Amino acid sequence: MSRYNALGLIETFGIVFVLEAADAMCKAADVDLIGFENVASGYISVLVQGDVGACKAAVEAGIKAVEDMNAEVYSSVVIASPHQDLEKIISRYSLDVLNA
Template identity: 85%
Template sequence: MSKYVALGLIETFGLVFVLEAADAMCKAADVELIGYENVASGYISVLVSGDVEACKAAVDAGVKAVEDMGAEVYSSVVIASPHEDLQKITARYSLDKLLP
């Protein structure tokens, strides 16, 4: 299992806004979309991985995209050098398990 250099996460309300965030994140920097999770009551989180600067740029772009649509970002974070045990959590959200 490969180790993430950094993780970038955004949580907002609604699928349309999280899709806009994810699109902006992937276009803004060289990051890999890990996946997403419908957290609760319409809040959805999207996760990306890449180097620290790429994750920072991606999260900034995702936050701006959501705010430009008139919505709020509930939370966002970039975790540099995440502990390898975090993969036990992020694996649950992986899009890889959905792909054939």
């Protein structure tokens, strides 16, 4: 995670909405999709990484995309300069781990 300055996350309900959010996030800014997590009972979080400005733009675009589908974003955050130990948590949600 050392080459990235920020993490961006959105949580919504349902795979359709989280895919729409992820698509909008990746198209709106120069971010890398880390992965997703089915949190509980249909709540799903999507994680991206990049520089702070890109993550902010990506999260804003993802929120708008979900809201444009008349759905609700339950939570969102941009974490600037995440602590290196967060890698222990987010690596669990990496698409690379899921494809291994």
